[in-house]
Amino acid sequence: MQLKEIPLEGIPYDRLRIEKVPAAPAYQPRDPDLVPAANRAVVVNPDRICMPIGAMWAVLGVHRAIPFVQGAQGCTTYARYTFCRIFKEPATIATASFHEDAAVYGGRRNLVEGIRNLVVRYWPEVIGVVTTCSSEIMGDDIASFLKEARARLRAEIGPEKAEQIVMVQINTPSFAGSHVEGYDRAAKTFLQALAVKRDAPGNRVNIIPGLLYPGDIREIKHILQAMGVEATILFDISDTLDAPLEPPQRIPYYPPGGTRLAEIREMGNACATVALQADAGGSGAVYLERKFGIPAVMGPTPVGVAATDALLRHLSRFTGRDIPEELRAERGRLLDAMADALHHTMMKRVAIFGDPDIVAGVTRFTCELGMTPVAVAAGTPSRRFPQEVEAVFAEYRDLFLDAPKVFNGGDLFEFEEYLKTLPRLDLIIGNSKGVDIARELEVPLVRVGFPIYDRFGYQKRPIVGYRGAELLLYEIVNALLDYRYPDDRTQQL
Ligand code: SF4
Numbered sequence: 001m002q003l004k005e006i007p008l009e010g011i012p013y014d015r016l017r018i019e020k021v022p023a024a025p026a027y028q029p030r031d032p033d034l035v036p037a038a039n040r041a042v043v044v045n046p047d048r049i050c051m052p053i054g055a056m057w058a059v060l061g062v063h064r065a066i067p068f069v070q071g072a073q074g075c076t077t078y079a080r081y082t083f084c085r086i087f088k089e090p091a092t093i094a095t096a097s098f099h100e101d102a103a104v105y106g107g108r109r110n111l112v113e114g115i116r117n118l119v120v121r122y123w124p125e126v127i128g129v130v131t132t133c134s135s136e137i138m139g140d141d142i143a144s145f146l147k148e149a150r151a152r153l154r155a156e157i158g159p160e161k162a163e164q165i166v167m168v169q170i171n172t173p174s175f176a177g178s179h180v181e182g183y184d185r186a187a188k189t190f191l192q193a194l195a196v197k198r199d200a201p202g203n204r205v206n207i208i209p210g211l212l213y214p215g216d217i218r219e220i221k222h223i224l225q226a227m228g229v230e231a232t233i234l235f236d237i238s239d240t241l242d243a244p245l246e247p248p249q250r251i252p253y254y255p256p257g258g259t260r261l262a263e264i265r266e267m268g269n270a271c272a273t274v275a276l277q278a279d280a281g282g283s284g285a286v287y288l289e290r291k292f293g294i295p296a297v298m299g300p301t302p303v304g305v306a307a308t309d310a311l312l313r314h315l316s317r318f319t320g321r322d323i324p325e326e327l328r329a330e331r332g333r334l335l336d337a338m339a340d341a342l343h344h345t346m347m348k349r350v351a352i353f354g355d356p357d358i359v360a361g362v363t364r365f366t367c368e369l370g371m372t373p374v375a376v377a378a379g380t381p382s383r384r385f386p387q388e389v390e391a392v393f394a395e396y397r398d399l400f401l402d403a404p405k406v407f408n409g410g411d412l413f414e415f416e417e418y419l420k421t422l423p424r425l426d427l428i429i430g431n432s433k434g435v436d437i438a439r440e441l442e443v444p445l446v447r448v449g450f451p452i453y454d455r456f457g458y459q460k461r462p463i464v465g466y467r468g469a470e471l472l473l474y475e476i477v478n479a480l481l482d483y484r485y486p487d488d489r490t491q492q493l
Pocket of ligand 1 (some may be wrong): 051071076078131132174
């Protein structure tokens with residue numbers, strides 16, 4: 001590319017911006033028959049990753065727990081790499097390390113020896129055995145392998161120690177679903193394996209947060225504490241994947257946090273379960289309702305005013321606790337910021353993509369801000385997602401001239417192709433996988449959801465609750481300001 005010469009007198013202030021070369025004008029329309037993902041045999045730029053990673057995420061939210069991946073090393077390495085990139089924390093994940101012999105003879109020996117090695121080196125309290133494509137296709141009989149593994153442990157470390165180690169089997173064939181379903185299956189499986197009913201329900205609430213970041217879980221804890229609500233959070237990654245650095249650390253190292261085993265067992269005695277993401281964790285809430293009669297609430301993910309109001313109402317209804325002045329003030333401050341920003345956000349056309357629950361939550365919040373969602377895309381297909389966003393569109397129908405386009409499943413290629421046909425787009429909200437799309441369309445990208453690997457500290461920044469929504473609002477407005485206004489005019493806004 002030829003760079004422009006810098007004139008001897010320098011660059012005047014109004015030309016300091018680097019000129020972007022728009023890629024979109026050179027865009028050649030694709031074969032319309034091949035644009036919809038449903039018409040293709042391949043996925044291009046998927047907005048989902050494999051099922052085991054969701055289960056690993058969940059297991060890492062349990063105290064002294066290690067995921068054991070029954071598959072090849074690659075199925076583990078990429079997950080560890082992903083977690084390290086996103087959380088900037090070490091993620092201890094064991095692997096059965098399949099090679100050709102496992103493909104021929106099955107993964108029994110790998111599992112039995114792998115569990116034995118994991119135990120004698122790391123002494124975990126909980127092992128989440130996460131299956132992969134290869135072990136599921138081979139038909140590994142994990143339940144009987146685990147019996148054999150426990151017999152081996154009994155023989156080597158003694159029956160008492162061997163019995164103390166909890167092993168939970170989570171079947172996650174990646175060809176059957178995405179990371180969202182992997183997390184969902186982990187929630188159900190852990191509760192099936194561990195939750196027990198002892199007596200009449202107490203006043204504790206179960207919270208299954210779904211694929212939310214440590215900063216979000218801290219915000220949920222803040223709400224619970226402000227209301228005086230006692231709760232168990234399954235799976236609590238706030239202090240395992242965002243642990244303080246406290247040298248010297250011992251090996252094996254276990255972060256201080258995570259949901260305790262005893263707490264998971266007690267979840268069978270709660271007064272209610274709130275799954276903040278219906279698609280990621282909702283099955284756990286349904287299981288507790290069917291098995292123990294514990295009322296279950298599914299979502300919405302508490303992004304924005306109405307969804308956070310709904311969470312507070314549920315908590316208040318189940319526990320009899322009032323909504324305190326502290327949270328009312330936070331709500332008021334959010335409303336104040338929304339009113340202050342309305343002339344920036346009103347009628348701005350936004351496209352949103354990511355995991356279904358996050359997209360539904362953010363869609364509602366953008367409507368609360370007076371924005372106009374023009375396209376919303378869930379990377380993982382969901383039964384609830386279309387109804388949820390259509391209900392939001394119906395509620396805010398005055399914002400729309402044309403019906404927003406809803407993608408349920410599909411890939412980002414299809415989403416991008418649609419965005420390129422739009423007369424105007426002001427903003428994209430989604431994860432880091434949208435960077436190239438945003439650059440090509442020359443619109444800003446506000447990063448939310450999973451994964452975010454090209455920004456620093458976003459795992460600590462909440463988007464849930466009133467305070468999280470306020471932070472998200474700042475990002476939306478500042479992204480629009482950076483993009484829409486000359487630098488020398490922003491001081492007047
Ligand atoms: S898609 Fe299957 S083979 Fe690939 S990493 Fe995930 S579990 Fe392993």
